[in-house]
Amino acid sequence: MNFPALFKIELLKLFRKSNVIFFFLSIYLFVTPISRGLDEISKEKVVLAGDFYLSIVNSFSIFGMLLLALFIVNSVGNEINEGSFRKALAVGVTKYEYLKGKLILIVVISLFVVFCALLVFFLFGFFSFKIPFDGLLKGVIGLSILKQFLSLFYAGLFGLFLILTFRNRTIGLVFFPFWLITEFFVYLFGYSGEIKTFYEFFPGIAGWLFYTSPIFSIEQFLIVIIYSTIFVTSSWYGLVLREEKSL
């Protein structure tokens, strides 16, 4: 199957009811961190476009990555549970094409989240903080956009890894957030210097640090690339080594 066909299939599936509900839930969950970010920045006497941009990027980071991973777990989990994944394989989709379709989906959603972050930045910057458009444009860091996209893509791969390796939505939707919370506490201990940890090597924190850090660190990038390779490889073997028994 060619790229346009795979893209159209994923687009058709993207607008199914369960995904639309997930989308509205995501918007609801985004409101709190974004409004907190805006509150913080509005306390400044002079709002600088660069600082405002980083504040928006930070506001989108945790929920953006977490929700993207959960979205992938939920949508692929739905397909496995209802048998549509099995049927797709039966009627002619290869496992390679299925994985390719999911990667296309992750790219599309990642770009959408990056676009939303930019939209919020420009709208609030222009209308609430009265920053001129060219000032806002100068505040946007090109490299940061690339990092956001890569981090979101990485989060999607994380979700794909969870569902295709374990084939269990509970692991993805319940265990996964608990795991990330644990990572976050370890990160806090490490950050405060109370306990020496290697939090930057944890998969969740690694992605988040890559997303939010103002500089492009080669080390962080390599960590993300290594984990991404593990996630894609594991997802692939989760697909090809498993038989698709009747439901």
Add this chain to the structure above:
Amino acid sequence: MKGDIIRFSSLSKKFREFNVLKNVTLSVDHGEVFCLLGPNGSGKTTMINCLLSLLNPESGSIEVFGSENIQEGKRRIGVLLEDDGFYRDMNAENNLKVICLIKGADFSIIPEILKKFGLYEHRKKKVNKLSQGMRKRLALASSLIGDPELIIWDEPYNGLDPSGFNFLRGLIKELNEKGKTLFISTHLLSEVEKTSSKIGLIFQGEMKETLTVNEIIKKHESIEGFYFNHIKNSY
């Protein structure tokens, strides 16, 4: 076109230690309506799953359109699985659009196919809002997208009402007249007699006998006789 469309050669499949298929050998010729009979749990669905490469056999081989690379020929196969496999919260029309995209068929055939199966008025309904019979008709409709040469149906009669049975009989006849090959698994003896050209009986994973309807009548007097002579104790 003549010759085997499907060929199972000494096919065996195990689930853990349980032998689900034991050395199954079978061939289906071009243009045949082949019915695979057997009680519940006899291995019919497992055979179909192996045929569609959803399961990997322990030993033996399967050829479809003369090739062991089944994936190559999948665009030429129409499939109805026992579980319909639809995107539940997507409407009937969009579900068919997905199949069209997979098969490389044009969307313009969808209204015609929905009308044929009496589902055109329900095209915007989510699949989980359709009745079991409607879902089955939709699954049958989806199996015909892309004008397949080989049609594989697993338990197509499940969930259909008497007029659905009647419609399906007519459909099988129509497809057969068009030269399509049908591979149907069922346990409905009365329907098998009316529609098939060749019947295979599988029991406890073993292919007991494969005969034409005339041969069955000669040897066993009736389809029921054929079935019960082989299957003494299925419970």
